[in-house]
Amino acid sequence: xxxxxKIVFGDNQFFGINHMSQxxxxxxxxxxxxxxxxxxxxxxxxxxxxxxxxxxxxxxAREICDYFRENQDKFDAVNFYPxxxxxxxxxxxxxxxxxxxxxxxxxxxxxxxxxILSMISRGGSALVTKDAMKLMTMLVDVEMKMFHGLxxxxxxxxxxITDLMLGYGIKxxxxxxxxxxxxxxxxxxxxxxxxxxxxxxxLKEWGIEDVVxxxxxxxxxxxxxxDREAYEKIVEENDSEKYQIMxxxxxxxxxxxxxxxxxxxxxxxxxxxVFGASxxxxxxxxxSLIKL
Amino acid sequence: MIKIGIIGIGRMGISHHAILNSNDKVKITxxxxxxxxxxxxxxxxxxxxxxxxxxxxxEIEELDAIIVSTPPTFHYEIIKGAFDSGLHVFVEKPFTxxxxxxxxxxxxxxxxxxxxxxxxxxxFNDVFNSxxxxxxxxxxxxxxxxxxxxxxxxxxEPDDGGSSWxxxxxxxxxxVFELASHAIDLVNxxxxxxxxxxxxxxNQIYSKNVEDAVSSTFLYKDGKSGSVYINWCxxxxxKPANKVEIFGTKGKIIADQHSFKIFMTTPNExxxxxxxxxxxxxxxxxxxxxxxxxxxxxxxxxxxFIDCIEIGNSxxxxxxxxxxxxxxxxxxxxxxxxxxxxx
Numbered sequence: 001x002x003x004x005x006k007i008v009f010g011d012n013q014f015f016g017i018n019h020m021s022q023x024x025x026x027x028x029x030x031x032x033x034x035x036x037x038x039x040x041x042x043x044x045x046x047x048x049x050x051x052x053x054x055x056x057x058x059x060x061a062r063e064i065c066d067y068f069r070e071n072q073d074k075f076d077a078v079n080f081y082p083x084x085x086x087x088x089x090x091x092x093x094x095x096x097x098x099x100x101x102x103x104x105x106x107x108x109x110x111x112x113x114x115x116i117l118s119m120i121s122r123g124g125s126a127l128v129t130k131d132a133m134k135l136m137t138m139l140v141d142v143e144m145k146m147f148h149g150l151x152x153x154x155x156x157x158x159x160x161i162t163d164l165m166l167g168y169g170i171k172x173x174x175x176x177x178x179x180x181x182x183x184x185x186x187x188x189x190x191x192x193x194x195x196x197x198x199x200x201x202x203l204k205e206w207g208i209e210d211v212v213x214x215x216x217x218x219x220x221x222x223x224x225x226x227d228r229e230a231y232e233k234i235v236e237e238n239d240s241e242k243y244q245i246m247x248x249x250x251x252x253x254x255x256x257x258x259x260x261x262x263x264x265x266x267x268x269x270x271x272x273x274v275f276g277a278s279x280x281x282x283x284x285x286x287x288s289l290i291k292l
Numbered sequence: 293m294i295k296i297g298i299i300g301i302g303r304m305g306i307s308h309h310a311i312l313n314s315n316d317k318v319k320i321t322x323x324x325x326x327x328x329x330x331x332x333x334x335x336x337x338x339x340x341x342x343x344x345x346x347x348x349x350x351e352i353e354e355l356d357a358i359i360v361s362t363p364p365t366f367h368y369e370i371i372k373g374a375f376d377s378g379l380h381v382f383v384e385k386p387f388t389x390x391x392x393x394x395x396x397x398x399x400x401x402x403x404x405x406x407x408x409x410x411x412x413x414x415x416f417n418d419v420f421n422s423x424x425x426x427x428x429x430x431x432x433x434x435x436x437x438x439x440x441x442x443x444x445x446x447x448x449e450p451d452d453g454g455s456s457w458x459x460x461x462x463x464x465x466x467x468v469f470e471l472a473s474h475a476i477d478l479v480n481x482x483x484x485x486x487x488x489x490x491x492x493x494x495n496q497i498y499s500k501n502v503e504d505a506v507s508s509t510f511l512y513k514d515g516k517s518g519s520v521y522i523n524w525c526x527x528x529x530x531k532p533a534n535k536v537e538i539f540g541t542k543g544k545i546i547a548d549q550h551s552f553k554i555f556m557t558t559p560n561e562x563x564x565x566x567x568x569x570x571x572x573x574x575x576x577x578x579x580x581x582x583x584x585x586x587x588x589x590x591x592x593x594x595x596x597f598i599d600c601i602e603i604g605n606s607x608x609x610x611x612x613x614x615x616x617x618x619x620x621x622x623x624x625x626x627x628x629x630x631x632x633x634x635x
Binding site for chain 2: 088091163220
């Protein structure tokens, strides 16, 4: 499998996401309301020598992708790590409209001649069920549209979907997703999870290899279910030719000082770290502390 | 092995299903829903029996418990059916769509030995749990004032006043049932049930037939009082947020799901609080779960339900009688709203 970048720059800070403090999240969201402030941060990222960028397929990412394409010379050497879908868009739609209308709107918005409800009435629900995996790959393609023309290395499935399917234990979803990502995007399939030990166990059982797993990994065991020890054991015994591990939440949303956090991370058999920061100083400092 | 059936496989139903599916003590053996599409997908990929009629499911399947995650208007009938079949029940919030139903179901289950739980998930959040225990220990003294707020961006555009269950109060739609129930339950859990509910106001923002924002004042015989304010058209929030502020004689707490700040008038050595502001983050009080699908509180809440069934413990943290308290308050809010009445 192609080696992933050791350091990947994340995007949570741009979109008001902070697991520890809603107040902090809001302050950041205000700061990055002006998209030029986001572009400025990416300049700093390039300057500090980071060549991996993770971006979630939310509405603002569309504009950011345009910017990357318009400045292709500058971002030529950068590998992109999209994560899909933007879960809150779907969560709200499902709450308001139901699951089926949500899928319908996502796939066929603005195309009234085709829709899933008429597919069902024409072919019966059995037909749609048989094609549930096809439906899933169609949804993937909708989310991936905004990244066209960018050098995509890994396509990550967001943890809310990964973990839901993991809870259900539906192997077919993981197989179909992986095959689709390789075939359509010539990129590695990736899974973001809050349950690394369980996901790892299942992927091995199901014979799914050559994937990237992105999971919370930090010294205090935050967002590491069932416990930190299970995570440490997995990475210690892991063959990184088959499964590359990317650590996220390494600072536990700021609960661990950077120096201490990366002293711990550097000791683990981890292939990559995704982190987010807003200031040039923090970007430079963090990238100098990560020594995988 | 505890055999469970799930009735209603929408957003909450599938999340409960996936969480329970990874619990070794449990087997989800049957699903009921009116969507043939969802049922046929489930049947294709999972080892479950599926039913378009929940009555049929209860009749045919040998179950120990059910999860009810249908629109709230069906809760009452389903829970009565479950009681007749001798099943433990976990029901999503709001418990029912009116006070009478909640009363009847609560007394039905009382003393029956059947575990009953309402999905007020904040009771299983690690921050709110910590505050619950700090308040019980009297760390901030006697409570005088409080504020419980919740904001979400659930409804983001005008509706057509349509016919779904969400667009009518009678069927459990509207921000009071959907969202305020969480903020009210949090008051019940942390502070207790008020004796009087006054000065309630309901606003419409995008909805045609139901309220989108509500505020209300809670009064207690012992003199404490507080306010509740929720808005589910809050475009400035990316995710639903609960906020609680409690002022006591010896200190003050400001909390959300992720962190809390506590101001102490004097130091408290037992909890490591100095005089003045102290900040605790979720990372300080966090408990991992067996599986984390959409936040560990959702896993903890179902683990509690299963534990209660397993050990026959009827002291459920979020039992029907807790759900009933919230309904008593909701009934008072709809009774005496004095301004911006939804017509």
